[in-house]
Amino acid sequence: MKVILFIGHHKVGSTSLQDFLARNSVTLAEAGILYPAVDFEAMASMLAMAVGRHTPEAVLPINSREPHNALAFRMLAERKKGKVPPFHKGLPALPQMIHAIRQQITFLQPKAVILAAEVFANFAPADPALIQRLKEIFPPESEVTVIATLRRIDEYLSSWHGQRLKFGHKLAPLREEGMRDYFTNIHFDYQLMLEGWLKGLPDARFILRNYAHVQESGGSVADFIAQSGLRFPRRMAAEKRTNESLHRGIYEIVRRGNHVLPKPQAEELRQLLRKLTPLMGLPKSSEIELFGAGNRAELVERFTPIHAFLEDASGKAPFFPDLEEARNTQLVPEAEVFRHALARLRRHENEIQNLETRAFLQSLETEIVS
Known part of the structure; x- marks a missing residue:
């Protein structure tokens, strides 16, 4: 039996991949490819799809869409005596989750099993024993392939920083000390x-992919199918784009809101900004400079030995052919876009119902004028 482990990274299309695999889990199982459920919600969803009571086009609950993130969070929580994030509700204990996977293997006898979770990326620094625990879920004779997708470091940090802002984290900007918090x-x-x-x-096959090449190959789903070496069914539900990123032009407003506003108002502001982004006339996200020239130079210098490791591990040199381009600043400074976004937001102030949020935005405008 083949075991394919997709271990991330974050912000490389992993949610779209998980969603695609989950919505096609019944079709895949019929073809001998198991994308296993780990809890009752996901199993019920699969059963409903199997008997035609639930369409693969429907939006899936998170435990159905990202079952192996749930598994990874449970494993991390039990190892560190922490907690599973609240958005994964009602999960069984770890032994039950593992038992569920093994029973699906026993009854379905698949040719291949796929586990996909960007949260697996946290296993090695948390405790390498977690990797062995994951391996032990499967029969010892299994052929293991590990797939990881990695973005050029400036693009990755820009995107991951935005993801954290979307979650409501209180962060320093990347142009200041925020960048160094990731080192x-x-x-x-x-x-x-x-x-x-x-x-x-040591006996696994490792496939390390440059995110730029993944995009050139048609995106995370198409590239995963190609790299897995598995024969996927022809007729499957189409890929859906999920986990849309924040536009970098609203990062600074969101960042300040996360610091100043109560959580409900900060969340309301983030949702409003995401809704209004297409109406704000912002430059392309990729054209906005978040780091500054000095921070970019430091970023590349610090990343150079890590890049050498990637070249050795992947057998591809250079792994990021365009790494030196990470030194180049983008066309539009973040501060300039911040001012523009605030001015455009003023046109939609009637959509801001909360008085505290209105006062916050007015304080930002006053700060810019002064």
């Missing part, structure tokens, strides 16, 4: 993310 974790140190996997699964 000691997997969001900058790809070696820290990968080395434990390479050592823990």
Whole structure:
């Protein structure tokens, strides 16, 4: 039996991949490819699709769409005696989740099993024993392939920083100290993310992909299908784009709102800004400069030894052919877009019902004028 483990990274189309695999889980199972459920909600969803009571086009609840993130969070929580994030509700205990996977393998006898979770990227720094625990779920004779997709570091940090802002985190801007907060974790140190996997699964086949090449191949779903080596069914529900990123032009407003406003008002502001973004006449996200020239130079210098590790691990040199371009600043400074976005937001102030939010935005305008 083949075991395909997609371990991330974050912000590389992993949610779209998980959604695609989950909505096609019944079709895949019929073809001998198991994307296993780990809880009752996901199993009920699969059963409903199997008997025609639930369409693959419907929006799936998170435990159905991202079952292996739920598994990974449970494993991390039990190892560290922490908690599973509240958006994964009603999960069983870890032994039950593992038992569920094994029983699906026993009854379905698949040719291949796919586990896909960007949360797996956290296993090596948290505790390498988690990697062995994951491996032990499957029969010892299984052929394991590990797939990881990695973005050029400036693009990755820009996107991941926005994801954290979308979650409501209180952050410093990347142009200041916010960039350096990532230097000691997997969001900058790809070696820290990968080395434990390479050592823990010495007999596995590792496929490390440059996100730019993934995009050229048609995106996360098409590239995963190609890299997996599996024969996927022809007729499957189409891929849906999920986990839309914040536009970088609203980062600074969101960032300040997360610091100043109560959580409900900050969330309301984020939702409003996402709704209004297409009406605000902002430049392309990719054209907005978040770091500054000095921070970009430091970013590349610090990343250079990690890049050398990626070249050795992947057998591809250079792994990021355009790494030096990460030194180049983009066309539009973040501060300029911040002012523009605030001015455009003024035209829609009648949609802002909360008085505290209105006062917050007015304070930002006053700060710019002064």
